[in-house]
Amino acid sequence: MQTHLAPEFQDTPEGQTAEAILRRCVHCGFCTATCPTYQLLGDELDGPRGRIYLIKQVLEGAQPTRATQQHLDRCLTCRNCESTCPSGVQYGQLVEIGRQVVDAKVERPRQERLRRWLLKEGLTSSLFKPALRLGQAFRPFVPAALRDKVPARPPARAHLWPQHSHPRKVLMLLGCVQPAMHPNINAATARVLDAAGIQTLVADEAGCCGALRAHLGDHHGGLDDARRNIDAWWPMVDGHNQPVEAIVMNASGCGVQVKDYGRLLAHDPAYAERAAKVSAMTRDLCELLPPMAATLGRRLRPGAKRPRLAYHPPCTLQHGQQIRGGVEGMMRELGFEISVAPMDSHLCCGSAGTYSVLQPTLSKQLRDRKLQALAPLAADVIVSSNVGCIQHLQAGCETPVRHWIEVLDDALMP
Structure with missing residues (x-):
């Protein structure tokens, strides 16, 4: 052109x-x-x-x-x-x-500017968790436009973190909304990695990956989030005693952003080299775990009935990271029945970060179409790889929607 x-x-x-x-x-x-x-x-x-x-x-x-x-x-x-x-x-x-x-x-209308600012600052704030707990307690009284965004209370074991130490170690980004909305995803990830002989470490100073601010037009704020995370991770990434082998992501929306740190900070002389290394070390959970399928297979509960699964591959995984088939392949190797919608698996569910709040009509149309495509699979559980997709789909259907790592975690022996 x-x-x-x-x-x-x-x-x-x-x-x-x-x-x-x-x-x-x-x-x-x-x-x-x-x-x-x-x-x-x-x-x-x-x-x-x-x-x-x-x-x-x-x-x-x-x-x-x-x-x-x-x-x-x-x-x-x-x-x-x-x-x-x-x-x-x-x-x-x-x-x-x-x-x-x-x-x-082009200046946005005042109400729109306010809504975007509240999303940008509210979802990444330490106040988000107590606000969400308040919303869960009074969910029937929450405005209808926001009720879909308020998940059910997490299970009791959502905060049960393994205490074992292993020679193999990885870093994990907890994320900004996931610890409050679906804390069991992070805990289940740590438990499954523990069963595979890997210890999960977390840097308390790390926070939002930067995607949320970047997608809401705050480019510089998104870069600041990236720099903060790199600073938080660097002692364990570049440690001389026992550096971590990877930075693992269980939210594909965060994964695609962190894998892009190298490009985003390529013109920053203070961070370019470190950003490139962080991006190179970042792995989605479905990239890290498949080589350990045999080990995990020996930890499965014998004789336990496993749910029939329908998988929704997030756009941030299949298009952003260009990863396809990893989740399905691993779960099938472990004996799960898992299917994808044959005609619709490449299309977005309509979540797309804050899109479901800013463009609710289009978002719900896309969600309804996605759920219609998944319905013929007659699954016991719909699984995905991104917290936004999970919450968005769950708001539109009665079939449980979970992260695939939670389903695998449930199938393992204690």
Whole structure:
């Protein structure tokens, strides 16, 4: 795609990156076939190709409008289009740049600015957990728009953490909302790793991965989150006594962000080298565990009935990290019956971080479509790999929705 950047963008890293991405696009339109919002709305400007044109026009000097901003807002950033694109267009990076530029030129309505600020600061605040517990206690009185976001109280063993020490050690990011909304995911992860002979370590100073702020337009805040995490992890990543072998992620949304630290901080001389190492060491849980399937298999409860599973692969895993088949393959090796929706497994469920709050109508339409695709599998439990997908899907159905590591944890002997 021929591009002539406006002078204000020509010599900036963002402008140069955007130009290189734009020049790879050949207008083929394959991306529209797999774009969830284009499938729902049928508007070219609500598909990747149309949004690429909008971003190109702005970078060439056109004045963006509120409509431009809304078309970019409606993008889920699921990156399904990247998996489809034959030219390797890095759409996720481009839309990130486009949103920054448009938000700098188009002021949002006051109510919208407030809502986005509350999400950005509230979900990453230490006050989130007590606020959530209050919401659980008074759930019937919570406004309907937020009730879907309030999960049931966690099980008693959600805080049962293994106490064994092992020679093999990994770091784990607890996350910002997961410890409050679904704490059993982290505890189950530590218990399964313990059964595989791996000790899980946590850096108390680490917090939000930065994705939440970045997706809400706070690019610099997202980078600060990344720097804080790198500082918190570095003594164990670069330790001389016994450094950890990996940084494990059990939320694929966090995993795709941390794996991107190297790119995001490549121009920061104080952090570039360390960020690259942290990204290189980061592994999703389904990358780390499969070699230990035989060990875990010996720890399974003999004769126990195992639930029939339907798996929803998050976009951040299959498109963002380009990891497919890891969860299904491992669970099948361990004797579980697990299926994916044959026609719909590549599509987003509509969660997409804060998208389900900011774009509730589209989000619920996508969720309903996903649940309709999963229904014929007649599963006892729906499983996924990302806390946002889990909570979003659970709000729309009565079938239990859990992280796959929780199901595996339940099947292991104490």
